Amino acid sequence: MFDKILIANRGEIALRILRACKELGISTVAVHSTADADAMHVRLADESVCIGPPQSKDSYLNIPALLAACEITGADAVHPGYGFLSENARFAEILGEHNLHFIGPKAEHIRLMGDKIEAKKTAKRLGIPVVPGSDGAVTPDQDAMAIAKEIGFPVLVKAAAGGGGRGMKVAHTEADLQLALTTAANEAKSAFGDASVYLEKYLQKPRHIEIQVLGDGRGGAIHLGERDCSLQRRHQKVWEEGPSPVLDATARAKIGNTVAKAMQELKYIGVGTIEFLYEDGEFYFIEMNTRIQVEHPVTEMITGIDLVLEQIRIAAGGDLPMTQDQVVINGHSIECRVNAENPVSFRPSPGKIQQYHPPGGLGVRIDSAVYQGYVIPPYYDSLVGKLIVHGKSRVECLMRLRRALDEMVVDGIETTLPLFRALVREPAIIDGDYHIHWLEQYLAGQKAD
Structure with a gap:
């Protein structure tokens, strides 16, 4: 069993992880931004480390700061909770390179399922039923239109690297498709740094x-x-x-x-x-x-x-x-x-x-x-x-x-x-x-x- 877990998150999920650690007899390290200095998990943890200013990119997404916190406290494992770095395959790999345990799946599985197109292909291969749609990324050309016609309107344009509803647009007719593709791709590029989108059948009342x-x-x-x-x-x-x-x-x-x-x-x-x-x-x-x-x-x-x-x-x-x-x-x-x-x-x-x-x-x-x-x-x-x-x-x-x-x-x-x-x-x-x-x-x- 682990000796000390660093909780790389905040809010209710950080407190939830802390409670589980205590019931297992594991020491805890809370990390926090300057905005979260008075947070409940910080108060209840065995140790706490400030990892940066309020903005997430400078604190909860700051991998060097998290590694430093592990080194300072002697933590041997990191629980990422949800959000932030929880589905960041490279973070899981970096922890392994520093002889730290990532409490989560293998990096290869995070990466595989994080790419929505590859995840769909994998699901299909494993016998899991999938929504009818394109086999991969599409572009705003006749190819996309042909695939959409084959699937049948309405279709859903989705970001390949996305989630949370960003980079997702519905095209109810052929006339809607071009705008939906362009808008979804732009949103995907802005949110995830990847403009790739794919098509799925849009179900009416699922x-x-x-x-x-x-x-x-x-x-x-x-x-x-x-x-x-x-x-x-x-x-x-x-x-x-x-x-x-x-x-x-x-x-x-x-x-x-x-x-x-x-x-x-x-x-x-x-x-x-x-x-x-x-x-x-x-x-x-x-x-x-x-x-x-x-x-x-x-x-x-x-x-x-x-x-x-x-x-x-x-x-x-x-x-x-x-x-x-x-x-x-x-x-x-x-x-x-x-x-x-x-x-x-x-x-x-x-x-x-x-x-x-x-x-x-x-x-x-x-x-x-x-x-x-x-x-x-x-x-x-x-x-x-x-x-x-x-x-x-x-x-x-x-x-x-x-x-x-x-x-x-x-x-x-x-x-x-x-x-x-x-x-x-x-x-x-x-x-x-x-x-x-x-x-x-x-x-x-x-x-x-």
């Missing part, structure tokens, strides 16, 4: 369903069920739940076993998430995230498996915690991402939290690093915290979520709590009858009213 996997790097891998992440705004997840309201045990086992078999063949190590669009009973691979997900607590609540703890154990050479037939899905869980944003315009609302009261009770969990008096800085994402609830059934879970949302108090800044209080009472949400475009259509309707 669900976004992802499968959680865990591999030991030696050919063993299991799946831990699915999460339904269909409630999204601008391709950003807002509400996640598991199990999905639209899958039965047969469908779950079929896609889960397909994915687990693929990860066994890859000899994947650690946690990973394979994301699909699901429509008319069919799954279509869209991407793989080679890191812990923001929404991992949903899976933890319904399986009882501590994913972050298992990440660390497996990275240290441990075995999988159980066999596939020992995985049991218990009840239902929902996570709401509470952001420091205006609930209507979604404009960021950094500032000082004057009053903070997290909800409690059976089946209620808060993953947050904020506290009363904490100042949310303007330099990073606007996540205040994740409210996660669990119930014996989806109905019980929804009622518990409604109660927890009504209890939660975050004053001094604007948050998205009012949005969730409305959503949990919406008939379509109660019925589980929604898709990836539902929330944006709902929000557009609210503005119209």
